Amino acid sequence: MHLFIQSHKGDESYHWHQGALALAGLLWLILSLSACSSPRKEYVVDFVKGNDVTAEGSREHPCQTELQCQTLAERDGVRSYWIVYQ
Numbered sequence: 001m002h003l004f005i006q007s008h009k010g011d012e013s014y015h016w017h018q019g020a021l022a023l024a025g026l027l028w029l030i031l032s033l034s035a036c037s038s039p040r041k042e043y044v045v046d047f048v049k050g051n052d053v054t055a056e057g058s059r060e061h062p063c064q065t066e067l068q069c070q071t072l073a074e075r076d077g078v079r080s081y082w083i084v085y086q
Helices: 007-036 066-075
Strands: 045-048 081-083
Touching: none
Parallel strands: 045 081
Antiparallel strands: none
């Protein structure tokens, strides 16, 4: 007769990792959806057409200089801006 003793410590660790991965995935999904739903501003520096005096920050109305674009982005809490070379 053989007696097998099975440890459940490995199972607990497996389930803990599975739960942590599920929680991380859920958090990623929530953050992704909230980023998509919030309005995003895009500031564009176009060194060829940089002639916008109002500096709206779109591709049609680019910032005049990189510094101006960075200032607007910081003012509005935007962490990044695009530089477009044409």
